[in-house]
Amino acid sequence: MLSTSLLLLSTALAFAIPLDPAQHPFLPSSSLSSPPPLDLQNATRLPLTLGVMSLCPDARLCESVMDRVFEQTTSVAVREAGGERGGGGKVRVGELVDLRVEFIASRNSSAPYGTTCKHGDRECRGNVQQLCAERYWGAESAWEFIQCLNYDPNARVGNERAARECGRLIGRDWTKQLQQCVEGEEGRKLARQSAKRLSKLRVEKSCSILVRGEVVCIHDSTWQRCPSGHEVGDFKRLIEREWERENGRGR
Ligand SMILES: *[C@@H]1O[C@H](CO)[C@@H](O)[C@H](O)[C@H]1NC(C)=O
Ligand SMILES: *[C@@H]1O[C@H](CO)[C@@H](O)[C@H](O)[C@H]1NC(C)=O
Numbered sequence: 001m002l003s004t005s006l007l008l009l010s011t012a013l014a015f016a017i018p019l020d021p022a023q024h025p026f027l028p029s030s031s032l033s034s035p036p037p038l039d040l041q042n043a044t045r046l047p048l049t050l051g052v053m054s055l056c057p058d059a060r061l062c063e064s065v066m067d068r069v070f071e072q073t074t075s076v077a078v079r080e081a082g083g084e085r086g087g088g089g090k091v092r093v094g095e096l097v098d099l100r101v102e103f104i105a106s107r108n109s110s111a112p113y114g115t116t117c118k119h120g121d122r123e124c125r126g127n128v129q130q131l132c133a134e135r136y137w138g139a140e141s142a143w144e145f146i147q148c149l150n151y152d153p154n155a156r157v158g159n160e161r162a163a164r165e166c167g168r169l170i171g172r173d174w175t176k177q178l179q180q181c182v183e184g185e186e187g188r189k190l191a192r193q194s195a196k197r198l199s200k201l202r203v204e205k206s207c208s209i210l211v212r213g214e215v216v217c218i219h220d221s222t223w224q225r226c227p228s229g230h231e232v233g234d235f236k237r238l239i240e241r242e243w244e245r246e247n248g249r250g251r
Contacts, residue, residue, distance in 0.1 A: 038247055040077040040091050045098035046243045049210040051203035053104050054126035054157050055119040058219045060150045062207035063101075067147055069235040070094030076240045093236050096243040099139050101146065103127035104206050105195045114188030115195050118206075124191065125182065126158035131190040132181035133163075137172050144170040209235075211242050 050066065052059035073090040105115035105124060113124035126149070134142035148166035149156040156162035160179070167174035181187045198204075201213055205224075209217045216238065217226035228238045244250070 034075075035249065037076055037078040038244070038249065039080050040095060041080060043077060043096075043243070043247045046096055046239060046246050047100070047212050048097040048239070049100045049102055049201075049213070051102050051104055051198050051201075051206065051208040051210065053118055053123055053206040054130060054149075055117075055123040055153060056206040057153075058205075058207045058221065060153055062209065062219050063146055063150055065230075065232060066209070066235065067143075068232050069239070070097070070099075070143075072232070072236050074236070074240055076244055093239055096239055099143060101130060101134065101142070102194045102198050102203075103131065103191060104198055104204060105191065107192045107195050109188075109192075114191045122158035124158075127194070128182050128187035128191050129158065129163050131194060132178050132187050133167075133172075135181065135186075135190060136175070136178055141170060141172050145172070211238070 050059075050062060052062065070093050072093045074093050074096065077091045077096060079089050079091055103115075103117075105117045105127060107114070108116045111124065112121055113128050115124050115127070117123040117127065130142060130146055130149075133145045137145070145163075145166050148169055149162060156166065160174075160182075163178075163182075164174040181190075201210065201215075203210065203215065205218050205220045207219050208215050209219075215225065216228060217230055217235075218224045219230070223230040226234075228234055
């Protein structure tokens with residue numbers, strides 16, 4: 001309940017405050033000092049990972065903050081005319097990243113979902129549902145799916161009916177193949193591989209935010225180890241700066 005009201009409060013605050021406080025308060029945004037935007041089309045996406053446990057309130061909070069970050073428009077990239085989505089459109093921060101949501105758990109081949117999870121088997125099932133959604137729908141739809149489940153995680157995460165309803169809400173079918181993925185060896189394998197990637201990176205806290213495999217911020221009851229900040233605007237600037245570096249432009 002507390003985390004719900006905090007989340008609502010932070011959402012309300014985010015809408016009350018201008019989302020992107022001027023980066024250069026004394027310069028117009030088209031200042032000569034800022035380099036021209038890069039073409040999105042041939043750019044490399046910045047690897048961004050969230051290490052979570054699907055039933056953890058910290059995961060829900062991080063995912064909600066990152067969703068607001070991804071919705072921001074960015075001026076570091078442009079979509080040139082002739083691009084597959086047409087030219088001249090605004091580029092969102094979400095288009096700069098290659099997002100992976102990975103799940104913290106201990107690998108356990110005798111457990112029903114291939115792992116043992118801090119919040120029980122329902123969390124393991126929730127992790128597997130999200131991994132299977134990513135596998136069959138792609139990262140973008142899986143992200144929308146997660147946002148839908150997070151609306152009421154205690155009722156929805158790990159619940160098959162909720163998975164179907166959230167799928168329908170985002171225009172995707174929760175197919176037989178997906179359900180087989182969740183219940184079969186495929187889902188167990190995805191869960192074990194995801195847990196293994198995180199343990200190699202020594203990620204143990206939900207939620208951990210990583211850029212190129214390096215932790216840049218953690219929310220574990222409170223924000224911790226976030227040298228670049230933890231507000232929506234801070235994450236936006238961090239992603240823009242690292243995306244530019246990824247594409248050969250240091251700042
Ligand atoms: C992007 O890549 C395509 C295919 O490799 C190439 O034809 C095009 O010139 C590139 N555009 C830019 C702006 O570099
Ligand atoms: C592995 O999973 C089984 C079945 O859920 C469980 O009984 C056992 O305690 C788990 N082992 C570890 C080390 O978590």
